[in-house]
Amino acid sequence: MIRLIVRNILRRPLRNGLTFAGIAVAMAVLVCILSFGDGYRRALKSELDRAGVQMMLVPLGCPYDAATRVLKNNTLETSLPETALDAVRSDSVVSVAAPLLMAAAPRQNDRRTDIWVGLDQTALSLKPWWRVKNGQHWFSNANEVILGADAAGIEMRAPGDKFYSPEMRRQFTVAAVLERSGTSDDSAFFVPLTTAQEMFSQRGRLTAIAIRLKDPALVREAAPRLQSIPGAQVVTMAEMMGTFLNLLGAVRTLVLAVAAIAIAVSALTVFNTLLAAVLERTNELAMLRAIGASRPQVFALLVGEAVLLTLCGAVAGGIFAMMIGPRIEALAKGWIPFAPADVILAISPAALARCSLLALVVGALAALYPAWRAARMEPALAAKSE
Amino acid sequence: MNAAQIELAPLCPWREPQRDLQALFPGATNYTRETRILSGLRPQLQQRLGRVPTAEENALLIHRITSSTGRLGSVLVRRVKGEHGGIEIVTATDPHGTVGAVLVQSQREPPAIAQTISSKEWLAGFTGKDANSPLRVGHDLPDVVKEARSSAQAIADGVRSQLVLLSFAEQSLQAPNPGRGAAGKH
Numbered sequence: 001m002i003r004l005i006v007r008n009i010l011r012r013p014l015r016n017g018l019t020f021a022g023i024a025v026a027m028a029v030l031v032c033i034l035s036f037g038d039g040y041r042r043a044l045k046s047e048l049d050r051a052g053v054q055m056m057l058v059p060l061g062c063p064y065d066a067a068t069r070v071l072k073n074n075t076l077e078t079s080l081p082e083t084a085l086d087a088v089r090s091d092s093v094v095s096v097a098a099p100l101l102m103a104a105a106p107r108q109n110d111r112r113t114d115i116w117v118g119l120d121q122t123a124l125s126l127k128p129w130w131r132v133k134n135g136q137h138w139f140s141n142a143n144e145v146i147l148g149a150d151a152a153g154i155e156m157r158a159p160g161d162k163f164y165s166p167e168m169r170r171q172f173t174v175a176a177v178l179e180r181s182g183t184s185d186d187s188a189f190f191v192p193l194t195t196a197q198e199m200f201s202q203r204g205r206l207t208a209i210a211i212r213l214k215d216p217a218l219v220r221e222a223a224p225r226l227q228s229i230p231g232a233q234v235v236t237m238a239e240m241m242g243t244f245l246n247l248l249g250a251v252r253t254l255v256l257a258v259a260a261i262a263i264a265v266s267a268l269t270v271f272n273t274l275l276a277a278v279l280e281r282t283n284e285l286a287m288l289r290a291i292g293a294s295r296p297q298v299f300a301l302l303v304g305e306a307v308l309l310t311l312c313g314a315v316a317g318g319i320f321a322m323m324i325g326p327r328i329e330a331l332a333k334g335w336i337p338f339a340p341a342d343v344i345l346a347i348s349p350a351a352l353a354r355c356s357l358l359a360l361v362v363g364a365l366a367a368l369y370p371a372w373r374a375a376r377m378e379p380a381l382a383a384k385s386e
Numbered sequence: 387m388n389a390a391q392i393e394l395a396p397l398c399p400w401r402e403p404q405r406d407l408q409a410l411f412p413g414a415t416n417y418t419r420e421t422r423i424l425s426g427l428r429p430q431l432q433q434r435l436g437r438v439p440t441a442e443e444n445a446l447l448i449h450r451i452t453s454s455t456g457r458l459g460s461v462l463v464r465r466v467k468g469e470h471g472g473i474e475i476v477t478a479t480d481p482h483g484t485v486g487a488v489l490v491q492s493q494r495e496p497p498a499i500a501q502t503i504s505s506k507e508w509l510a511g512f513t514g515k516d517a518n519s520p521l522r523v524g525h526d527l528p529d530v531v532k533e534a535r536s537s538a539q540a541i542a543d544g545v546r547s548q549l550v551l552l553s554f555a556e557q558s559l560q561a562p563n564p565g566r567g568a569a570g571k572h
Contacts (some may be wrong), residue, residue: 109492111401154464154472156467162469166500
């Protein structure tokens with residue numbers, strides 16, 4: 001039976017090849033979408049957990065926009081008074097409060113923007129990925145800069161080199177170059193907090209305060225207290241994650257709808273291919289009946305063809321998804337609101353199994369009518385055609 | 387400073403092609419990108435450059451400039467190590483590999499150095515040079531103030547490297563070479 005199924009499929013290479021390709025593409029789309037959702041949730045949680053930041057104090061305005069910008073080393077138009085830092089640090093449940101000042105220095109003539117981050121040493125405990133590749137561990141004076149890996153590569157700097165900011169008219173010495181972390185820190189220029197405040201005329205001001213609590217379970221207790229600091233608002237990482245996942249969920253639903261259409265089209269293609277095969281093979285199927293094949297056997301033959309075709313398509317689609325996954329991930333990271341550094345499109349065996357099963361079921365269902373028609377064929381038809 | 391300590395950077399982009407084309411090739415109507423693989427020529431390159439070719443010199447990205455009448459020349463973009471930061475240079479050559487003009491598209495030098503290395507007078511010294519020309523600041527190129535000398539020589543060395551790489555790329559184009567890169571239309 002299996003040999004007959006394989007031979008029947010191979011007898012019409014173009015038609016079955018196209019059907020196979022359609023199934024493979026639909027399968028790849030579905031696998032990528034399912035894997036993307038799961039991977040994004042996992043990577044986002046891992047990144048926020050790794051930072052060990054449970055909440056962030058940001059200036060008044062859209063809290064999620066502010067927190068996202070801070071996490072990606074982008075600047076804010078508004079700032080916090082530095083007195084907020086004292087208030088946060090004096091809170092009994094706060095373990096670490098790291099002040100940050102982010103500023104962008106656009107270089108109009110060069111069509112580039114330098115991202116400067118002012119920080120103090122407390123920030124290091126919230127940046128576990130911060131590893132010095134070359135140079136000293138921390139600034140030894142106010143005129144030193146630590147460069148992210150990409151920033152150092154683009155500026156061709158190594159520890160001890162001079163570094164000049166034309167916009168700020170300030171000269172630095174490179175204290176260290178960081179190891180590549182895959183985060184936005186790679187392209188940033190880090191300076192001591194007071195230096196950044198001075199450079200950008202923001203004395204006594206901060207862009208945000210990243211907060212780690214003594215116990216993550218104390219978030220609900222601490223948030224209202226910190227919220228009462230004048231000019232500041234609190235964003236918890238759990239809220240941020242929920243917001244990102246909601247945003248992503250809406251997009252995912254839309255894309256899943258597109259994938260559903262692709263699957264429906266694939267099912268119709270399988271249906272069409274098999275129905276055409278039944279019509280073309282009337283004599284052959286009638287002959288099978290005439291030489292003793294039962295109706296269930298003919299029915300199984302057609303369903304078997306559909307299942308084999310969809311199985312091959314599903315396998316090829318899975319391989320295709322694994323091949324194009326990294327490219328799709330690179331594209332997706334450009335438009336999603338907060339792209340974690342980790343892999344967000346990790347194709348899991350579970351996702352592959354779920355999608356393959358769905359493809360097989362859809363393929364088998366699409367084959368039911370053609371198979372039923374084939375099974376109804378009378379053996380006498382074979383004699384008629386002779 | 388040890389050169390090996392410098393991080394590998396992304397390929398130097400051509401930041402303002404339209405603006406630069408107007409200045410360098412006023413009659414240009416189009417440009418295409420061509421990547422030439424030169425890794426097979428490393429021993430010869432080392433001999434010509436007088437140093438070990440860097441990893442990024444294993445390939446050369448050439449912007450071929452054309453007009454309705456034919457090929458006008460090429461544009462090469464490169465990042466060099468200035469005294470205070472990376473300097474990005476744009477070199478325009480004619481179809482024979484002779485320099486038409488050199489521009490500084492990005493730098494972060496203090497004003498005194500920046501003015502010198504970006505000045506039209508100093509950059510004009512590159513015009514007419516080719517892969518065989520020595521490019522020493524103060525000898526083959528106009529001299530500059532002392533504090534700008536290091537960055538100026540870095541630019542000169544960068545331009546020379548570009549011209550040498552281009553000459554190798556063009557030679558390998560004339561000979562059968564499996565390293566022919568893909569061209570993209572813009």
